[in-house]
Amino acid sequence: MLTDAQLQATLETLIDDNSGQPYGAVWNVVADDSRVHVTLTLGYPAQKQQAQLEAKIKELLGDSRLLVLDIDFQVKSQATQGSIPGMKGVKNIIAVASGKGGVGKSTTTVNLALAMAKEGARVGILDADIYGPSQGMLLGFEEGTRPQVRDEKFFIPPTAFGVQVMSMAFLTTKDTPVAWRGPMVTGALMQILTQTDWDDLDYLFIDMPPGTGDIQLTLAQKVPVAGSVVVTTPQDIALLDARRGIEMFNKVNIPVLGVVENMSTHICSNCGHHEAIFGDEGGASLAKEYDVNVLGKLPLSLAIREQSDAGRPIVVNAPESDTAGIYQSIARKLGATLASQQNEQIAMPIIGMSDD
Numbered sequence: 001m002l003t004d005a006q007l008q009a010t011l012e013t014l015i016d017d018n019s020g021q022p023y024g025a026v027w028n029v030v031a032d033d034s035r036v037h038v039t040l041t042l043g044y045p046a047q048k049q050q051a052q053l054e055a056k057i058k059e060l061l062g063d064s065r066l067l068v069l070d071i072d073f074q075v076k077s078q079a080t081q082g083s084i085p086g087m088k089g090v091k092n093i094i095a096v097a098s099g100k101g102g103v104g105k106s107t108t109t110v111n112l113a114l115a116m117a118k119e120g121a122r123v124g125i126l127d128a129d130i131y132g133p134s135q136g137m138l139l140g141f142e143e144g145t146r147p148q149v150r151d152e153k154f155f156i157p158p159t160a161f162g163v164q165v166m167s168m169a170f171l172t173t174k175d176t177p178v179a180w181r182g183p184m185v186t187g188a189l190m191q192i193l194t195q196t197d198w199d200d201l202d203y204l205f206i207d208m209p210p211g212t213g214d215i216q217l218t219l220a221q222k223v224p225v226a227g228s229v230v231v232t233t234p235q236d237i238a239l240l241d242a243r244r245g246i247e248m249f250n251k252v253n254i255p256v257l258g259v260v261e262n263m264s265t266h267i268c269s270n271c272g273h274h275e276a277i278f279g280d281e282g283g284a285s286l287a288k289e290y291d292v293n294v295l296g297k298l299p300l301s302l303a304i305r306e307q308s309d310a311g312r313p314i315v316v317n318a319p320e321s322d323t324a325g326i327y328q329s330i331a332r333k334l335g336a337t338l339a340s341q342q343n344e345q346i347a348m349p350i351i352g353m354s355d356d
């Protein structure tokens with residue numbers, strides 16, 4: 001029988017699918033005659049991997065004793081671009097952007113946020129897509145939803161499926177934002193961001209306005225972002241636009257944690273056949289050119305659209321579906337990539353809420 005130290009050393013060599021690297025020294029093993037109790041402490045949440053990891057560990061150790069696996073995690077605040085002070089109540093802000101509209105950025109944001117919450121994290125969404133705020137609809141909020149206000153100063157974000165949500169749409173009528181000019185938009189968004197009473201979030205996802213114009217650039221400079229995700233479709237033109245998205249983040253020193261390729265293949269609803277109508281290497285070549293990862297590819301799927309439209313995104317509506325599994329995998333990879341930045345924010349100054 002292997003000693004605890006030997007078991008631990010073996011586990012350290014196991015490859016973490018989410019980072020592509022060995023797990024390393026994140027294991028603690030305590031064994032007796034009848035059972036092996038393994039605790040894994042990660043820098044990102046991975047609760048949904050419990051069964052899969054148990055199977056991998058059993059196979060690797062080849063030990064006949066009962067295996068008990070606890071997966072713990074501790075999300076750390078990563079540094080922000082130019083060391084901008086972080087936000088109170090939020091460990092890491094992740095900006096989700098696209099070079100152009102309609103590629104599925106909002107759908108990707110909501111499903112990734114919900115997937116991250118299912119992995120065990122505390123998650124929020126800020127809908128900064130001023131020209132087409134859709135997070136309220138995607139999460140099934142009634143039209144006219146308004147946040148509660150505390151001390152006449154702070155918004156308490158409404159929650160859906162355990163995720164805290166704020167949107168410009170909760171504060172305006174349908175026609176208001178159209179007339180807004182750039183500086184007003186960024187000013188209003190910064191105000192919403194800093195005046196929201198975010199409650200102890202590991203990750204706050206920002207659904208950015210589509211495109212790479214002044215508003216997006218100003219937001220990327222002002223919001224204390226730890227990392228970004230660029231959503232693209234495989235068509236060439238969208239990829240060209242996605243390049244601009246990556247370049248924008250590079251310009252302001254925000255790490256691009258990865259690319260999500262949306263509507264990547266078509267799945268026939270009759271026979272289930274996958275077809276890459278727009279080619280299947282677009283995201284990969286983009287990622288190679290800019291040295292970023294493709295975090296995952298989502299199919300063009302009727303279920304994604306229908307369930308989003310119905311206010312129950314697929315990750316909560318059909319959590320065991322293959323598509324929900326892809327979002328879970330992307331969420332974990334995103335968390336692992338962010339945690340591996342080795343850029344932890346130390347003695348973080350904080351902006352935003354205060355009770356003074």
Ligand SMILES: Nc1ncnc2c1ncn2[C@@H]1O[C@H](COP(=O)(O)OP(=O)(O)OP(=O)(O)O)[C@@H](O)[C@H]1O
Nearest residue numbers: 101102103104105106107210263299300301304305
């Ligand atoms: N993988 C997918 N399969 C099928 N439909 C999808 C998929 N992803 C998004 N959609 C649908 O495409 C439309 C556009 O998606 P979404 O609103 O998320 O895009 P967006 O990039 O945020 O758009 P905008 O730039 O206008 O905010 C929606 O009707 C959505 O349901």
